[in-house]
Amino acid sequence: MSAPLLQVGALFKRFGGFTALAAVSFDVPAGQRLGIIGPNGSGKTTLINCICGTLRHDNGSVRLSGVDVSALPTYRRTRLGLARSFQIPRPFYSMSVAQNIAVALEYGVGRRRVHASAARKEGLTVLDRLGLTAKANADVGSLTQVDLRRLELARALATQPRLLILDEVMAGLSSVEVDDMLETLASLNREGITIVMIEHIMRAIMGFSQRVICLDAGSIVADGEPAAVINSAIVQKIYLGG
Amino acid sequence: MRNWSRFLIGATLSVLLALGLTRFVGNEYFFFATYVVLQFIVLATAWNILGGYGGYVNFGASAFFAVGAYCAVALTQSYALALPLQILAAALVTGLLGFAVGALTLRLRGIYFSIATVAVAVICETVIMNWSFVGGARGTTVLQPAAPAFFSSYTRLLFFVMALLALLAVAFARFVETSWIGRGLRAIRDNEEAAESVGVPTLKLKLFAATASGALMGAAGAPFALYMNFIEPTSAFSLNYSVSALAMPLIGGSANWLGPVIGAILLAGTQQIVTVTISSELNVLIVGLLLVVFVVAAPHGILGLWHKLVARGGQRP
Ligand SMILES: Nc1ncnc2c1ncn2[C@@H]1O[C@H](COP(=O)(O)OP(=O)(O)OP(=O)(O)O)[C@@H](O)[C@H]1O
Ligand SMILES: [Mg+2]
Numbered sequence A: 001m002s003a004p005l006l007q008v009g010a011l012f013k014r015f016g017g018f019t020a021l022a023a024v025s026f027d028v029p030a031g032q033r034l035g036i037i038g039p040n041g042s043g044k045t046t047l048i049n050c051i052c053g054t055l056r057h058d059n060g061s062v063r064l065s066g067v068d069v070s071a072l073p074t075y076r077r078t079r080l081g082l083a084r085s086f087q088i089p090r091p092f093y094s095m096s097v098a099q100n101i102a103v104a105l106e107y108g109v110g111r112r113r114v115h116a117s118a119a120r121k122e123g124l125t126v127l128d129r130l131g132l133t134a135k136a137n138a139d140v141g142s143l144t145q146v147d148l149r150r151l152e153l154a155r156a157l158a159t160q161p162r163l164l165i166l167d168e169v170m171a172g173l174s175s176v177e178v179d180d181m182l183e184t185l186a187s188l189n190r191e192g193i194t195i196v197m198i199e200h201i202m203r204a205i206m207g208f209s210q211r212v213i214c215l216d217a218g219s220i221v222a223d224g225e226p227a228a229v230i231n232s233a234i235v236q237k238i239y240l241g242g
Numbered sequence B: 001m002r003n004w005s006r007f008l009i010g011a012t013l014s015v016l017l018a019l020g021l022t023r024f025v026g027n028e029y030f031f032f033a034t035y036v037v038l039q040f041i042v043l044a045t046a047w048n049i050l051g052g053y054g055g056y057v058n059f060g061a062s063a064f065f066a067v068g069a070y071c072a073v074a075l076t077q078s079y080a081l082a083l084p085l086q087i088l089a090a091a092l093v094t095g096l097l098g099f100a101v102g103a104l105t106l107r108l109r110g111i112y113f114s115i116a117t118v119a120v121a122v123i124c125e126t127v128i129m130n131w132s133f134v135g136g137a138r139g140t141t142v143l144q145p146a147a148p149a150f151f152s153s154y155t156r157l158l159f160f161v162m163a164l165l166a167l168l169a170v171a172f173a174r175f176v177e178t179s180w181i182g183r184g185l186r187a188i189r190d191n192e193e194a195a196e197s198v199g200v201p202t203l204k205l206k207l208f209a210a211t212a213s214g215a216l217m218g219a220a221g222a223p224f225a226l227y228m229n230f231i232e233p234t235s236a237f238s239l240n241y242s243v244s245a246l247a248m249p250l251i252g253g254s255a256n257w258l259g260p261v262i263g264a265i266l267l268a269g270t271q272q273i274v275t276v277t278i279s280s281e282l283n284v285l286i287v288g289l290l291l292v293v294f295v296v297a298a299p300h301g302i303l304g305l306w307h308k309l310v311a312r313g314g315q316r317p
Helices: A044-052 A074-079 A097-108 A116-129 A145-158 A175-190 A202-208 A226-231 A233-241 B002-024 B028-051 B061-079 B083-105 B112-129 B154-178 B180-190 B192-197 B202-221 B224-228 B239-252 B258-277 B280-297 B301-315
Strands: A006-015 A018-028 A033-037 A059-064 A082-084 A163-167 A194-198 A211-216 A219-224
Touching: A006 A044, A018 A044, A018 A059, A018 A219, A033 A175, A033 A202, A044 A074, A044 A082, A044 A163, A044 A194, A074 A082, A074 A097, A074 B192, A082 A145, A097 A116, A097 A145, A097 B180, A116 A145, A145 A163, A145 A175, A175 A194, A175 A202, A194 A202, A202 A226, A211 A226, A211 A233, A219 A226, A219 A233, A226 A233, B002 B028, B002 B154, B028 B061, B028 B154, B028 B202, B028 B239, B028 B258, B061 B083, B061 B112, B061 B202, B061 B224, B061 B239, B083 B112, B083 B154, B083 B202, B154 B180, B154 B202, B154 B224, B180 B192, B180 B202, B192 B202, B239 B258, B239 B280, B239 B301, B258 B280, B258 B301
Parallel strands: A033 A194, A033 A211, A082 A163, A163 A194
Antiparallel strands: A006 A018, A006 A059, A211 A219
16 A cells, blocks of 8 residues: 555644644545545644745654654645645735746656646646636636636646645635536546535535644544545534534 | 847947947046946946845945955055956955855844845944055045057056946846746845745745846946045045945845846936936935935836836737
8 A cells, every 4th residue: 555645643733822833634545535624723724834844843844645744834835736825825926827827837747857838838837727718818816706816726727737726716706606616626526636625614524624624723623525624523613512 | 048149139239339439439527427337327227136136235335336445455455466357356255245144144034134235234334444554534536548559548447347347237137037046136136035935935035136236336346446546535435425325226126137227327317417417425325315306206216117108018009
């Protein structure tokens, strides 16, 4: 048996005296669709930041296919196949949509130099997937919130990830747009990309995930079948009982 | 590729033009003044590699300029090194200085690098002030050697050398800008965390830019003592270099290699005229005021204004 694609082991992260992550451990096998839920401030974004290296964790380990990447800078983790989207979109504002994608195409796969024309074709494919083809040459500043979220996902995809981590990529989308996005994600998953999705929209979580993890105050409080997790006493208490 | 061949032709013509000027222009003052403009083209272009492309502001250009100048002086006094070697050595030392400041501060995002460059300027000036081998606070005289056969004066030779340096700096900046390095730096300037997360090795690129930028600034300063026949810390570390190095790209337009060139010609040209007609004391003030006007009214500089005008013209039926 080969190692799971992602292994998070006893992860700790403190901000001053505040503990944002306390001994978070879970594995993600290759090919899984994992949903992560949790109330505001429960540490979901912090968890992603530590997995991707945007923040350095204080204790614990992050392994990709069995290799400890704790000491690697973010860009090296990206080149090992780990891509993420940001909760608040962070496009490259001075560039067009296509140029945003081009940076990810050029840098995301590392030393393997992609031929310019092949890269352009790959870029077009990614844009087409997210319905951004018509806006390829648009300035990022002119995009709507929805398109900014699509760009966020498109740019992550352009790095050709094995594991894609999405931080509330559907926030602010209409229900039709959510369905569209879910369909796109499902087809990416069918092609072999493992997806971890952080989301507040329950419908999206339930429709997408094979497994759900619930985070509360920096700890995992439930992990399992979506229906079982959502209906568990503890999750019900967090979400409804306050 | 076609763009590069056009650039190469332009560059070759510029070299020939500079060479021709040293032969056929009689007025010695022309070379004296144009040298300064060219020197600022190098300085502004160098600053822009890190500041314009990467978005990391260096407030201490004067330190790199002056260390380059003093490096050349020290080497001439001890080894009578030839001018090209002086420039090379100066670039090496200030490149290392840029790398060192970068390595200490560029791991941190934000303003730390900028603050460190201010400190570097203060530290370097204090060291030179107290280094008697290069004249300390009183300064030292540096005699121009006899001009080589082709040039009728040493100032003309210095003019030609600085023209070559300017060309080299601009060609290098243009290469960086249009290569993968430039695209990576631009991503860093736009959003560093996002850049890193799509695979851009941000620290490496920033260090490369800090080193290259520092080296070119030092090269710009290397012939300074020979040009003045004299060097002392106050003028070598003049605030004018630090302010101009960042004002020229910002006024010309910092996204493009042409911006610093336009800014340098405009500002350094104005400064030369003001120095002759009024007083050189006004130079920093004028640059400062222009900078404020541009930051408020045209944040993308002259090139930005130009693109806006072209775009508007194109929209007319
Ligand atoms: N850089 C930081 N410095 C200090 N505290 C932080 C920092 N980042 C996050 N926190 C704190 O850590 C806790 C977890 O934040 P995090 O952003 O991970 O929550 P989240 O689960 O993503 O919430 P949301 O659903 O609102 O996005 C919060 O209390 C937050 O205030
Ligand atoms: Mg969050």
